[in-house]
Amino acid sequence: MDLSNARWRKSTRSGASGGNCVEVADNLPGVVAVRDSKNAAGPALTFTPGSWAAFVARVADRV
Structure with a gap:
């Protein structure tokens, strides 16, 4: 699968240090x-x- 045009984003809950x-x-x-x-x-x-x-949705229910 070609993902070359993917726009990647991190969760807003990701720490500033990368982690x-x-x-x-x-x-x-x-x-x-x-x-x-x-x-x-x-x-x-x-x-x-x-x-x-x-x-x-399932993960959100568990948090």
Whole structure:
């Protein structure tokens, strides 16, 4: 999958020091990509927008 046009963003809850963060790109049609912010050139996981929304909603319920 070509992620070269992905616009990556970190969570607003990420610390200023970088730390253990993930970046999400949700600007691509039909896919949401997630990667480790410390390894930007490394692999990315991809999800359908519906699956990603369900995951985020479930995590929010647990916080």
